[in-house]
Amino acid sequence: MEVEVVHGHQCELGEGPVWDSKNNVICWVDILNGEIHEYSPSKKNHKIYPVKKMVGCIAVCSDNNFILASTSGIGFLDRETGKIEYVDNPESHLPGNRFNDGKCDPAGRLWVGSMSLSEDANSGAVYAFSNNENDLKIKNTTISNGMAWSLDHQTFYFIDTPTQTVVAYDFDKADGNIKNKRVVIRIEEKEGFPDGMTIDSEGMLWIAHWGGWQVTRWNPKTGEKLLSIKFPAAKITSCTFGGKDLKDLFVTSAKVDLTDKELQEQPLAGALFVVKDCGYQGAPGFLYNI
Template identity: 65%
Template sequence: MEITTVHPHKSELGEGPFWDGQKKAICWVDILNGHIHEYAVYTDEYKRYLTKKMVGCAAICRDQNFVLATTEGIGFLNRESGAITYADHPEKDVAGNRFNDGKCDPAGRFWVGSMALSEATGAGSVYMFENGRSSKKIGNTTISNGMAWNADHTILYFIDTPTRSVMAYDYAIENGTISKGRVVISIDVKEGFPDGMTIDSEGMLWIAHWGGWQVTRWNPETGTLLFRIKLPAAKITSCTFGGKDLRDLYVTSAKVDLTEEELKNQPLAGSLFVIRNSGYQGVPGFLYKF
């Protein structure tokens, strides 16, 4: 598999890639710099949105604007004007926390996790945002990360990074209720920490490994590691499918806290990578429904 970079930009903490099927663009965030990046792959057009806050994640709304979560709260970014309108902040009274990874669910609700800037154990939660309000779905998380839903929308997969595992929850699409949490994948310490995640058309999970130099593919029904793709950066943060027929695999990475020596050894750290015609196919991302 040939691994190339998508754009010259290198993020401090690249995260949360998502494919815009209408604009044929790959989007991703740089959490620490408060940027949302957009690159139209067939026209070579690049755009950067400045949130002026740490931005944990973003997703596309049905009106083609962004729903996003920053240290200022959860709200919407107008892609024409760049203006942000905040709707809710479920942790406005929690000092020292920020939002991290998040995605829209099959019903068009926005799910987002929080974490302590200090990475204190159990300081975070996962929230579901709809109709301008947030409700807590999972508590006592540490570093909320990857989320994915299975093909018949009955299971939510979720990663709390320090646990080195993938949880599965029974998921009710009609109201977003989750129950019966259980571990379906356990990851060995030598593989690095599980971070962001996506799912393919065969129901297999793709996991980015922070400190592991890789993306892996797993069968969540058996907990079996199917294969790995090695990458030229240690801090691999997330992945998603995009491009024609969703067959290109996009992978974000980070360069935050790397030493000068480490940066010399991995000059592409912080890049957005792509593996074109990966041999696998993703599924369309869900759009936020107002």
């Protein structure tokens, strides 16, 4: 599979790619530089929305704007004006934490995880946000990362990176409740740390590997690894499907904390990559329900 660079911009900590199917643009964040990026593959147009605070994730709303989670909490960004209105902060009492990965569920709630800036164990949590209220879903996480929902919307998949696992929960779409946690995938340390995640049209999970130079495809029913795609950067952070018919795989990466020697060895670190027409098709993502 041929890996291409989508755009020349390189992030310090690129994360959270989201395909906006209405506008046909790929969106992602640079967490540490506090920026939201938007790029149109057809128009070759790159836009940056400055958040000016560490921004862990974004999602597209049903009104076409962004919902985001930054160190100031959860808010909405007007894509025409760039203005941000914060409406909630479930961890305002934890200044040593920041938000990390997040995604919308099939009912249009934003699920978002937090973590300690110093990566202290068990200092984070996962919340579901809707109607300007948050609901604590998972306690004592360390580096909350990849999220996905099964095609029948009855299972929630989740990655807490240091555990080297993907866990599954029974998911109730009506109320967002989760239960019956179990491990469905185990990843060896030599493969790198599991980071962001997405799901394809066959119900298989795609996982980005921090420090692993790769994105992998797994069967969550059997725990079997099905495929590995190598990338020219070690710190691969997340992935999503986009483009026409959701057949292009977009992949974010990071260059944070790389030495000069490492940067010379991987000059594309921090870039947004794409594998066009990768042979698989994504499952459509979910909008935040306004």
